[in-house]
Amino acid sequence: MDSPRRVAIVGSARIPFARSNTAYASVGNSDMLTAALKALVDKFALRGQKLGEVAAGAVIKHSRDWNLTREATLGAGLHPHTPAYDVARACGTSLTTTIQIAQRIALGEIDAGAAGGVDTASDVPVVYGRALNAAVLQSARARSLGERISPWLRLRPRDFKPSVPAVVEPRTGLSMGEHCELMAKEWKIGRAEQDALAYQSHVNATAAWKEGFYDDLVVPFAG
Incomplete structure (x- = not known):
């Protein structure tokens, strides 16, 4: 077997993060993913170009978004012959799709692709019995x-009677935060240590914004 080809991430684009039910309360996964992908297309002059593949997805999505990534690919201006597919992995969709695209490039199946992910808790599908x-x-x-x-x-x-889906693990009924609390107790990680790490993370993020680190990574969206 030939050695795998070297793979590189040559660029990226994303929209700003926002708290649930605030700035993005009136938009959905399709709007957000399309905006991010379109920013990437514009940034690298890819309009009308055919990529080897686009992989993205969301964990919480409406049935109308069954072909989410394909629709975002078309809406972003890539060539309509560009293949696209969805992945849903809790807190790992973007990482998983990036690895998958990289593997295909490394194996020589495609030359270039785009990977990403999106999720919103402001537009969860309301279901009935x-x-x-x-x-x-x-x-x-x-x-x-x-x-x-x-x-x-x-x-x-x-x-x-409507039912709003809870973002919890079906088998335990616990949220990610509640599971993390159990982990912290098992590993004996104190509250002070957690707060110190969270504080330093915010300090680093603020410094990065001020230094312009995100200037070419984050694009405006929804005001």
Whole structure:
């Protein structure tokens, strides 16, 4: 087997981070991913160019975003023949897609690609119970007016109660922060140590912004 080709990250672009339900409350994953990818396309004059592949994705997304990365690729201005696919990995989507694109380049399958990820807790899909879901589907495939109405008559008020998905581990019911708290106790990491690390992280980030480190990495979005 030939030696794998060397791979390099030649550039990047992202939109600013924002707290949930604030600046990005009215936009979704598709808007944000498209904006970031478009910034990359503009930055490297890739409009109309065909890349070997684009890989990205989100963990929390609507069913309408089933082809999220493909739509973002088209919206960003890349050639429509550019292949694209989704990945969903909690807190690791961008890293995973970067590794996957790098592996394909290293093996000689493609020459260049783009990788990324996106997620918002401000536009989570609100879901309803199975009864309402079944009624909608049965009514949609009905042939007569009576058949379309019948499923709705069997519903009860409780069936219209919405459920906002919780960002928790299904098997434990705990959030990432709650799991981290268990880890900190097991590893005997004190609160003071955690606060010191968090504080230093913010100090470093503030200094980087002031020094212009992010000037060519972050693009404006949604004001």
